[in-house]
Amino acid sequence: MSHLLVPLPRRAAALGPVLPLVAVVALLALPSAGDGAGPADVMSALAVGYCVVRLLRERRRPLSPRAAVVLGLPVVGLALAAMGSGSAAAGIGGMGRYLQVFVLVPAVVLVLLRGRADFRVLAWSFVGLALWQGAVGVHQYVTGTGASYQGETVRAVGTFGAQDVMGMATAVSLGVVCAAGLALGPAPRRQRVAAAGCALVLVLPLALSFSRGAWIATVLTCSVQLALAGLRRALKVGAAVVASGVVLMGGLGVGTAMLSERVDSITQVTDVPDQSVIDRYTLWAAATGMWREEPLTGVGLKGFPEHRDRHAALALSSGSDVGGAGGTYHRQALLSPHNMYLLVLSEQGLVGLLTLAGSWLALLVCAVRGLLRVRRRGPGLDCGLVACGLLLWQLTDYAYGDIGGPSTVLTGVALGLTAWWGLARDERPDTASPDGVAGRLEEAVAR
Template sequence: MSTPSATAPPPALSAQRQAPCVLSVLPVVGVVVLLGLPVAPDSRVTPADAASGLVVLWAVVHTARRARRPLTRTAAVVCALPVVGIAVAAAGAATGGDAITGLARHLQLFVLVPVAVMLLVRDRRGARVVLWSLVGLAVWQGAIGVHQNLTGTGALYQGAGIRAVGTFGPSDVMGMANVVSYGIVAATGLALGARGRRLGVPPPEGWGRAVAAGCALALLVPLALSFSRGAWIATAVVCGAQLLVAGVRRAAKVFAAAVAACVVLVGGFGVGAAAVQERLTSITQVADAPDQSVVDRYALWAAAAGMWRENPVTGVGLKAFPAHRDGHASLALSSGSDTEGAGQAFRRQPLLSPHNMYLLLLSEQGLLGLLTVAGGWLALLVCAVRRLRRGGRCGQGGRGGRARDCALAACGLLLWQLVNFLYADIGGPSTVLTAVCFGLAAWWALAGDEPTAPAAGGATAAPAADEVTAPAAESGRR
């Protein structure tokens, strides 16, 4: 009679192992789900923001109950780097209110929520649950956006209500574009990295990969209808990188399928064809014949650079860009952007940021902020890519091979955010998803191995085949 394999635990034991890993990430999924609800245009704190605070509290309780050091030394250094620049910039804020609100917002997005997500995502199963929740949110917002375009109930674009904005409204036109882009990147990673039954989703075996690929292709339509040039560029760069990592032959096949889908949906059915073509053409005319939005962006970038030149080390202080903008911007800068449609009346929205996260860091936090905050992101990217490459060499039997879908998705989300920051910055209800994506990337880049637990009879139990845990200490001493 054969004995059970040590590496294949019984189904009951496997389910017992999976339950805590999935339950621990449910608060993170709750934040993602809440972003599917409509948001008032003037609301400063959204339900998702409040839920992110509960995620941080739950991570503290969860870590205390596990009674072990939560972060490796490398993870602690990388996660603590942004605190230095943010704290110094808060000390230089113009008012106490700006210092408190700016400090809280920056710590929420770049430190607290990412660390909480990293601690709550205990292994690949938890990561896949969060990734699929991002895909689900993207499908929901994308479906609403396509309906807005077809019925003319979206935000105004060239005098018609055809711009897809989802539930975020015209005051946050980038919200749906960001969410859909996250969904495309996550679905592409899940589709390219999944191997058979390891996808970890409810449908029958082998369906998960096809579902992820189908979602990625379908989400290209609402992304196109968002008319967001920055999101288009970032998504194209990241998905191209994911495809090349997965293999040149596979990249060619997926690229052909994506082109065919776009031709059928946009060309065949005429889904926003003229407006999309005009928007694509405008990308190549940003130097020769820029539209007013590009002119405003150039003026804001120049203003941010001027602020940095006056305060090169520590910047002008958190939330101080609007107060210094007019003293550094050229006369070409307009008074604001006009927003209307999707159930909201006409309003002129002031331009309160440079629409470039790196220039926002330079202007408000100086070189110190750029080196600590953006330097932490670069360290995350380096660690994530190094681990992805090591996993690729391990092959299917190694730890990285089994988590290739999570690796491609997490690295892709981080890279997308860093590319998109060239054309955008923080702001709006969807910004909390930035923190979730940083947390997923930190989990993949900085995760360590759990020490194996002793099994019955004194033997050491092998870790589950699907397990990559949150960061552990380098040694057992505390």
């Protein structure tokens, strides 16, 4: 029992480096203040400063050469696209956002995490955020205080509001992925049961988000996680998910006509598509038109809205209705193609797409290699499943969405978890071992 009684100051010291990252995730639980930088964005900037100070005090190299190349690769395309922007302000602003999400925040996570114990703490913070946002979203659906959807204020958006209807869906989906990975690992039974329960509970708010892209990405990612964890376990968990789905959709009356129609619309993208699908196809065509105009460097960062009308067909609507969840009704212009790959291709050209997607692909390869290695020998299977799952979810969801809104910073933290698993775990000692303070804390929590 003596190893469980770790003094409070030592506990704080053990968790100190990861606390700024947990704070970034936790601040996303606050209500959104609008389109500007939110509390989580400010905290991410403070985390970058904290990381720099620690590196200067410890006088150690921030990143390995391999990590520097993988995370720094997008800077090449961003610099060229920023120089081609219509205005200096747009170029600097766009480059700052991309650097924050895809370079700086992942690098900070990579530097500050010291072992699997820190990794799991941060992964559980994703689950906690998802549970909070999901609870707010379900309350919005039940009370009719959510965002507007088909004339009714029933869409679950959490604290992100109607301006960022994808915010809650993203937070809940990433929480499901983290919970699934933690449940499939070799942790004590109590932790695995708790994680599995969280994943099942989060299915309901994810359904009520009415986000088709998030549904598809989550189902695909969790299926891959189950397959990697083993066929027998995949069959058991699959049966549990089906049973819970029957209870939620049927027994509890969640399977409303709107939800069923939204599910059916996934397969109706060519036969009788709704206006949102028509708009998306039109925006995709406009993005490819911009790329053909400037194939190498694109039209410049934040240049899509300016060039949209010259390349969009007449089928594009003037915008989408936004309202509910405490906001006023208004018409919101469609200023992005809702496809990250096409957004990068149109604004940054082939150079930007190859450097950014190349960085993601390198991260995925490194993370999968690490996962396959621990499947054969060594601990950390749950961390590997979480890391690979987060990046796979993001790459899938980017076919239906792009960056934007307060929830975007969550992407940077998720990429950082993947980067730590794929790039850093073999380059310094893992303080999550039973011999370290963090390891003893983890054992104490487990018991």
